[in-house]
Amino acid sequence: MSDIASQISAYAARFTGVAPAGRARALSPHLAALEAESIHIMREVAAEFANPVMLYSIGKDSAVMLHLALKAFYPSRPPFPLQHVDTTWKFRDMIAYRDALAEALGLEMRVEINEEGLKRGIGPFASGSSLHTQVMKTEALRAAMTRHGYDAAFGGARRDEEKSRAKERIFSFRDAHHGWDPRNQRPELWRTYNTRIRKGESIRVFPLSNWTELDIWQYILEEDIPIVPLYLAAERPVVERDGQILMADDDRFVFEPGETPQMRRIRFRTLGCYPLTAAIESDADSVEAIVMEMLTARTSERSGRLIDHDEAGSMEKKKREGYF
Amino acid sequence: MNIMTPERAALLDRLTRAGGRGVLRFITCGSVDDGKSTLIGRLLYDSKLLFEDQIATLERDSKKHGTAGENEIDFALLLDGLEAEREQGITIDVAYRFFSTEKRKFIVADTPGHEQYTRNMATGASTADLAIILVDARKGVLTQTRRHTWIADMMGIRHAVLAVNKMDLAGHLRARFHEIVSDYLRVAEALGFDTITPIPISARYGDNIFQRSDNMAWHDGPTLMEHLESVDTDAAEALDHPFRMPVQWVNRPDADFRGFSGSIAGGRIAPGDEIAAAQSGKTAKIARIVTADGDLDSAGAGQAVTLVLDREIDIARGDMLADAKARPAVSGQFAAEILWMAEEEMLPGRTYLLKAGGQVTPVSVTTLKHKLNVNTFEREPGVSLQLNEIGVCNLSTARAIAFDPYAELRETGAFILIDRFTHQTVAAGMIAFSLRRASNVHAQAMDVTKARRSELKGQKPAILWFTGLSGAGKSTIANLVEQKLAAIGRHTYSLDGDNVRHGLNRDLGFTDVDRVENIRRIGEVAKLFVDAGLIVTCSFISPFRAERMMVREMAEPGEFIEVFVDAPLEACMARDPKGLYRKAKAGEIKNFTGFDSPYEAPEAPDLHLKTADITAEAAAEEVIEQLIKRGVIG
Numbered sequence: 001m002s003d004i005a006s007q008i009s010a011y012a013a014r015f016t017g018v019a020p021a022g023r024a025r026a027l028s029p030h031l032a033a034l035e036a037e038s039i040h041i042m043r044e045v046a047a048e049f050a051n052p053v054m055l056y057s058i059g060k061d062s063a064v065m066l067h068l069a070l071k072a073f074y075p076s077r078p079p080f081p082l083q084h085v086d087t088t089w090k091f092r093d094m095i096a097y098r099d100a101l102a103e104a105l106g107l108e109m110r111v112e113i114n115e116e117g118l119k120r121g122i123g124p125f126a127s128g129s130s131l132h133t134q135v136m137k138t139e140a141l142r143a144a145m146t147r148h149g150y151d152a153a154f155g156g157a158r159r160d161e162e163k164s165r166a167k168e169r170i171f172s173f174r175d176a177h178h179g180w181d182p183r184n185q186r187p188e189l190w191r192t193y194n195t196r197i198r199k200g201e202s203i204r205v206f207p208l209s210n211w212t213e214l215d216i217w218q219y220i221l222e223e224d225i226p227i228v229p230l231y232l233a234a235e236r237p238v239v240e241r242d243g244q245i246l247m248a249d250d251d252r253f254v255f256e257p258g259e260t261p262q263m264r265r266i267r268f269r270t271l272g273c274y275p276l277t278a279a280i281e282s283d284a285d286s287v288e289a290i291v292m293e294m295l296t297a298r299t300s301e302r303s304g305r306l307i308d309h310d311e312a313g314s315m316e317k318k319k320r321e322g323y324f
Numbered sequence: 325m326n327i328m329t330p331e332r333a334a335l336l337d338r339l340t341r342a343g344g345r346g347v348l349r350f351i352t353c354g355s356v357d358d359g360k361s362t363l364i365g366r367l368l369y370d371s372k373l374l375f376e377d378q379i380a381t382l383e384r385d386s387k388k389h390g391t392a393g394e395n396e397i398d399f400a401l402l403l404d405g406l407e408a409e410r411e412q413g414i415t416i417d418v419a420y421r422f423f424s425t426e427k428r429k430f431i432v433a434d435t436p437g438h439e440q441y442t443r444n445m446a447t448g449a450s451t452a453d454l455a456i457i458l459v460d461a462r463k464g465v466l467t468q469t470r471r472h473t474w475i476a477d478m479m480g481i482r483h484a485v486l487a488v489n490k491m492d493l494a495g496h497l498r499a500r501f502h503e504i505v506s507d508y509l510r511v512a513e514a515l516g517f518d519t520i521t522p523i524p525i526s527a528r529y530g531d532n533i534f535q536r537s538d539n540m541a542w543h544d545g546p547t548l549m550e551h552l553e554s555v556d557t558d559a560a561e562a563l564d565h566p567f568r569m570p571v572q573w574v575n576r577p578d579a580d581f582r583g584f585s586g587s588i589a590g591g592r593i594a595p596g597d598e599i600a601a602a603q604s605g606k607t608a609k610i611a612r613i614v615t616a617d618g619d620l621d622s623a624g625a626g627q628a629v630t631l632v633l634d635r636e637i638d639i640a641r642g643d644m645l646a647d648a649k650a651r652p653a654v655s656g657q658f659a660a661e662i663l664w665m666a667e668e669e670m671l672p673g674r675t676y677l678l679k680a681g682g683q684v685t686p687v688s689v690t691t692l693k694h695k696l697n698v699n700t701f702e703r704e705p706g707v708s709l710q711l712n713e714i715g716v717c718n719l720s721t722a723r724a725i726a727f728d729p730y731a732e733l734r735e736t737g738a739f740i741l742i743d744r745f746t747h748q749t750v751a752a753g754m755i756a757f758s759l760r761r762a763s764n765v766h767a768q769a770m771d772v773t774k775a776r777r778s779e780l781k782g783q784k785p786a787i788l789w790f791t792g793l794s795g796a797g798k799s800t801i802a803n804l805v806e807q808k809l810a811a812i813g814r815h816t817y818s819l820d821g822d823n824v825r826h827g828l829n830r831d832l833g834f835t836d837v838d839r840v841e842n843i844r845r846i847g848e849v850a851k852l853f854v855d856a857g858l859i860v861t862c863s864f865i866s867p868f869r870a871e872r873m874m875v876r877e878m879a880e881p882g883e884f885i886e887v888f889v890d891a892p893l894e895a896c897m898a899r900d901p902k903g904l905y906r907k908a909k910a911g912e913i914k915n916f917t918g919f920d921s922p923y924e925a926p927e928a929p930d931l932h933l934k935t936a937d938i939t940a941e942a943a944a945e946e947v948i949e950q951l952i953k954r955g956v957i958g
Contacts, residue, residue: 014616015616023617023618025336028339028344029344029345029346029347030345030346030347030424030428030429032346032627033346033347033429033559033626034347035628036587036626036627036628039587039628040572040587040628043572043573043585043586043628044572044682046573047572047573047641047682070616071615071616071617072585072628073573073575073585074614074615074616074630075575075577075581075583075614076575076576076577077577159420159422160422166419166420166421166434167417167418167419167420186748186749187417187443187447187665187749187752188447188749189446189447189450189451189738189740189749189752190450190451190734190735190738191451191587191735192679192680192681192738192739192740194679194740194742194747194748194749196677196742196747197747198747209420210420210422210431212422212424214424215429218339221335221336221339222336222339288331288332288335291335291339292335
């Protein structure tokens with residue numbers, strides 16, 4: 001068994017085995033407060049919606065979100081399935097981690113792939129990041145929402161990620177076409193969430209709204225949550241293009257003239273489609289080292305996401321179209 | 325899995341100490357002119373939470389658009405975007421910012437905008453532990469300063485900071501600061517704050533924010549950060565309240581485990597403690613406090629837990645578990661402050677949905693006692709509430725709810741109102757007190773139940789609700805139905821409009837507000853008779869859908885049978901058994917249904933009797949058949 005696979009099976013045993021023995025070390029007070037708030041939000045959704053789902057993207061935020069769900073409903077299992085939207089361009093390590101985790105925890109992992117887009121040959125190299133994301137991610141997500149008739153969907157977005165998210169609600173209302181209308185959002189007071197919707201309408205719920213990137217890493221550290229190994233530094237085959245370090249994860253990577261992959265010690269701060277996700281050079285090969293690095297980090301996390309650079313205000317536009 | 329290396333232990337120690345005081349949420353009140361954006365930008369910058377790419381962008385933007393001097397950073401630009409969006413008509417009530425220091429994590433609620441200020445500020449304040457009230461040292465205490473202070477107090481914020489900003493433009497003068505402070509204390513001291521902390525600052529230069537100011541060495545109080553890092557949070561204060569936990573979710577993985585999941589709103593709990601389910605009055609002891617990290621020896625306000633009790637009592641989402649010796653009020657009538665947040669005005673008597681914790685019930689405002697003007701701070705009379713207006717109201721819910729006064733515990737004293745048709749959140753409410761005199765009258769749990777009583781009578785209890793115009797034949801049919809039921813040995817009771825108005829409701833007239841109250845009381849009486857196991861016939865015009873829905877919701881599902889006694893107005897006027905239409909025509913009676921007051925016909929009655937086409941006898945037979953079909957009688 002590989003290192004990550006054994007980590008995952010030990011992790012699953014914490015929630016499926018005999019009653020836990022208690023914590024060896026108390027959680028940091030601010031993380032305990034954030035955890036309690038997220039658990040409160042998740043329980044509200046489980047109690048008030050008929051067909052909720054967790055949108056699961058395999059990254060560190062999803063790992064934390066899933067962990068919170070495992071804790072929120074303990075000793076029950078989370079009373080909803082997970083939904084992954086697979087663009088077919090995710091890193092191979094991500095898919096391996098996803099499948100191992102779902103199996104070990106005995107959770108239902110629904111995978112949506114836009115087969116129509118595949119047939120049309122849509123991909124990040126052939127079509128560019130914008131069209132690829134639109135067809136393989138946004139449209140696929142909408143198709144999954146409609147097919148399964150979800151009335152509530154958890155997402156792992158955080159308010160600190162980007163300026164336009166600072167004002168996002170925790171319970172974000174979507175119309176019957178999954179559209180987000182910034183002019184028609186409900187005021188959110190106390191912890192009293194208005195969950196009433198009509199048939200076809202839905203609510204996106206962001207239980208990690210008040211977490212920062214550092215909170216996420218610190219929680220992963222203190223809670224000992226397994227993560228995709230790509231977050232940890234290792235020698236990997238990369239090319240440098242326009243100042244961004246890209247990894248050639250499989251043989252579909254299209255090299256530009258003169259480019260040859262070099263082995264460099266890198267890691268990723270966010271994970272997505274591998275041709276659209278830039279790495280950073282780093283020696284941080286453990287979660288401890290990542291947290292140390294975070295404490296002195298000098299660039300913001302989204303600078304590694306190529307889709308944000310497409311056009312000004314691009315997040316806002318994607319969100320209205322149904323992208324997270 | 326992970327081995328605890330010395331490095332790991334050292335890092336965990338460092339991080340745990342860093343988060344030592346948990347999370348403080350605060351709101352900043354003031355306009356851009358007072359330097360609010362500059363202050364928040366300064367807090368983010370000085371807490372070293374900005375990344376290099378963000379600082380580079382900020383420096384570039386400062387040169388291009390900044391209003392600060394040459395080579396100075398304009399911190400306000402960090403928060404830009406919101407104002408521009410507001411101009412595009414995008415609703416931004418609150419934007420949240422995050423920063424942290426070695427001691428604490430901070431969540432700042434930033435509320436832009438002027439027009440929607442009351443609503444926005446209330447939203448941000450609802451979760452805040454503390455409010456920073458910004459004042460420009462040159463301008464001193466203004467009307468808006470009073471307004472911000474007043475809304476912060478209304479929303480239950482315990483800690484106010486008077487941040488006298490732009491001290492650099494006021495010569496860093498101690499006298500000026502003290503003058504403003506004493507003006508301010510005249511406004512704020514009478515309110516409910518636990519602490520009021522004045523601090524002279526200059527957000528632009530960072531004086532007394534993180535760094536103690538050399539320019540104001542005379543200031544002997546804390547810097548802003550020293551204060552923010554040390555002040556008590558709501559969660560800490562809520563620990564002193566008697567135990568409260570609204571049940572969110574019943575945790576039932578298998579037949580062997582039954583737990584109640586929720587977030588503790590007040591107090592502490594430990595295994596062995598006696599609790600009561602507030603609404604039913606049933607008591608039990610705590611057997612276990614379950615979490616995924618193992619069972620706890622005790623838990624307190626702010627923690628999300630799952631409680632297992634030592635005996636089986638009926639508890640569902642919406643119930644509130646409470647200290648058996650210090651229970652919350654349980655009432656369907658209470659006084660509250662309401663902030664109206666919708667374009668469509670609030671009308672007393674109209675039914676909305678009230679949501680408080682997991683409790684959802686139809687509600688109406690029975691009386692708008694007065695409005696509170698946020699500009700003059702005066703009480704004003706009013707008949708309705710417009711957007712951003714605040715009113716002191718009496719409310720009446722279809723089902724009793726469990727609550728504490730908002731001033732004592734925010735979490736269990738707050739509610740929102742939801743429009744039943746648009747589903748928009750239309751109001752925020754803060755409960756002041758129960759209108760039942762004895763808020764210590766708690767539901768007495770009886771051992772002989774409704775089921776037992778009706779079983780003895782060999783019937784299922786029901787409310788037969790006859791609605792229709794005056795003269796349509798409601799009382800005639802109800803009378804026949806009761807005769808038929810009596811003939812086969814069934815136990816019944818009849819409530820009739822005229823009889824009730826001579827006794828129980830003789831203090832009520834025929835205005836819309838009184839009609840709502842009339843039906844509410846009748847509904848309550850019918851509910852008691854149903855609880856006694858009886859089949860109750862109710863013959864009332866009951867012209868409004870909302871109130872009929874209200875009575876339906878008071879009863880258990882299936883108990884309320886709406887019978888629409890439908891006759892054309894002309895037929896009713898021709899019959900005119902009591903001569904009322906004649907009087908209405910002559911102008912002797914006002915607000916007569918069908919004449920000068922509307923009748924809202926049922927959209928989907930359980931039984932529709934067209935009395936122009938059938939005899940009263942045949943109609944009564946249809947009702948009896950309906951009762952057999954529903955299994956009310958065998």
